[in-house]
Amino acid sequence: MHELSVTEQLLDVTLEHAENAMASRVLRIDLVIGDLTGFMEESIRFYFDILSEGTKAQNALLKIARVPVRARCGECRTEFTPGEGNWRCPLCQGPLKEIINGREFYVESIEVE
Amino acid sequence: MRKVEVITQVLNANDLTARENRALLKDHHVLGVNLMASPGAGKTSLILQTAQTWAGRYRVGVIEGDVASRIDADRVASRDIPVVQINTGGECHLEALTVQRALKTLPLDEIDILFIENVGNLICPVQFQLGEEVRVVVASVPEGDDKPYKYPGIFTAVHVVVLNKIDLAPYVDFGLDAMRQGVSSLNPGAELFEVSCRTGEGVAKWAKWLGSLARSQ
Numbered sequence: 001m002h003e004l005s006v007t008e009q010l011l012d013v014t015l016e017h018a019e020n021a022m023a024s025r026v027l028r029i030d031l032v033i034g035d036l037t038g039f040m041e042e043s044i045r046f047y048f049d050i051l052s053e054g055t056k057a058q059n060a061l062l063k064i065a066r067v068p069v070r071a072r073c074g075e076c077r078t079e080f081t082p083g084e085g086n087w088r089c090p091l092c093q094g095p096l097k098e099i100i101n102g103r104e105f106y107v108e109s110i111e112v113e
Numbered sequence: 114m115r116k117v118e119v120i121t122q123v124l125n126a127n128d129l130t131a132r133e134n135r136a137l138l139k140d141h142h143v144l145g146v147n148l149m150a151s152p153g154a155g156k157t158s159l160i161l162q163t164a165q166t167w168a169g170r171y172r173v174g175v176i177e178g179d180v181a182s183r184i185d186a187d188r189v190a191s192r193d194i195p196v197v198q199i200n201t202g203g204e205c206h207l208e209a210l211t212v213q214r215a216l217k218t219l220p221l222d223e224i225d226i227l228f229i230e231n232v233g234n235l236i237c238p239v240q241f242q243l244g245e246e247v248r249v250v251v252a253s254v255p256e257g258d259d260k261p262y263k264y265p266g267i268f269t270a271v272h273v274v275v276l277n278k279i280d281l282a283p284y285v286d287f288g289l290d291a292m293r294q295g296v297s298s299l300n301p302g303a304e305l306f307e308v309s310c311r312t313g314e315g316v317a318k319w320a321k322w323l324g325s326l327a328r329s330q
Binding site: 002004005006009010012013014017018020021023027031036037038039069074082084085086087088095096097099103105106107108109110111112113 | 114115116117118119120121122123124125126127204205206208236237240259262265266269270297298299301
C-alpha cells in the first residue's frame with residue numbers, strides 16, 4: 001500500500017526533471033532501491049502504470065536496480081552482507097559498526113526526447 | 114534521445130518538509146519522538162505511562178496517527194494531554210506534511226516532549242522522516258524475539274528499542290537474550306529498554322532517559 005504515495009513522488013521527481021530538460025517524453029527511468037527499504041518492485045510498477053497515464057512518462061521503461069545490504073564490522077572493518085538471522089561479521093563475529101548500503105531510494109537518471 | 118542525470122531522492126519532498134518540522138520544533142524547544150511499532154505493541158500505553166511517570170515534570174503533547182478512529186486520541190485527551198488525531202484513511206504511515214498540519218494546531222510553547230505515534234506498521238513508517246529527533250520502535254513480547262531479523266529496515270534505523278509487555282515473558286515462548294542479541298547485532302548503538310506498561314516495570318528508567326534528552330533541547 002505504501003508504494004502508492006512513494007510512486008506518486010517518483011513520478012513527481014521524474015516529471016520535474018523532464019520539464020527542466022525541456023523534454024516532450026520520458027523513455028526510461030533508472031531507479032535505485034536498497035533492500036532495507038522494503039519497497040516492492042512489483043507494486044511500484046503497478047502504480048506507475050496507473051499514475052503515469054496521460055503524463056510525459058506514460059509507457060516509460062522503469063529500470064530498477066536493487067542494492068543488497070552491506071555492513072561494516074566494528075571490530076575488523078570487513079564489509080559484509082548480513083545473513084538471515086545473523087548480522088554478525090562472518091570473519092570475526094564482531095558487531096556491525098555501520099550500514100553502508102541498503103537504504104538507497106533515488107532516481108539515478110532518466111532518458112528523454 | 115538524451116540521458117539526464119537526476120540523482121534525486123524519491124522522498125526528497127517529504128525530507129524537506131521534515132526538515133521544516135524539525136526546525137519548528139527546535140524553535141519551540143520541543144523534543145520530537147517518532148514512535149513506531151506493529152499494531153497493538155503498546156505505543157499509546159507507553160505514552161500514557163511515560164507521561165504519568167513524569168507527573169508534570171515534562172509537558173507532553175501527542176500526535177496520533179491511525180488509519181481510522183479517534184480511539185487513541187480520546188485515551189490521551191482523557192489525561193488532559195494536548196493531542197491531535199490524524200486519520201490517514203488507508204495510508205499505512207505518517208508523512209511530514211500531515212504532521213506539519215497537526216503541528217500548527219498544537220500549543221508548542223506548552224510542550225517539552227511531543228510523541229508522534231505512527232500508524233501501526235513495521236515496514237514503511239521508517240522511510241518517512243517526520244521532523245523527529247528520536248526514532249523509537251516499540252516491540253512487544255508476544256510478537257516474538259526474532260522481530261529484529263525479520264524487520265531489519267526499522268530495527269537498524271531507530272535510536273531506541275522499547276520492549277513492552279515483559280510481564281508476559283513467563284507465559285509465551287520468548288527468549289529475552291535472543292531479543293537482546295538481535296537488537297545489539299543489528300543496531301549496536303541503539304538503547305534497549307525492557308518495560309511493562311501494565312505493571313509499570315522499567316518505565317521509570319526509560320522515562321528518565323528520554324527526559325534527559327528533552328532538557329538539552
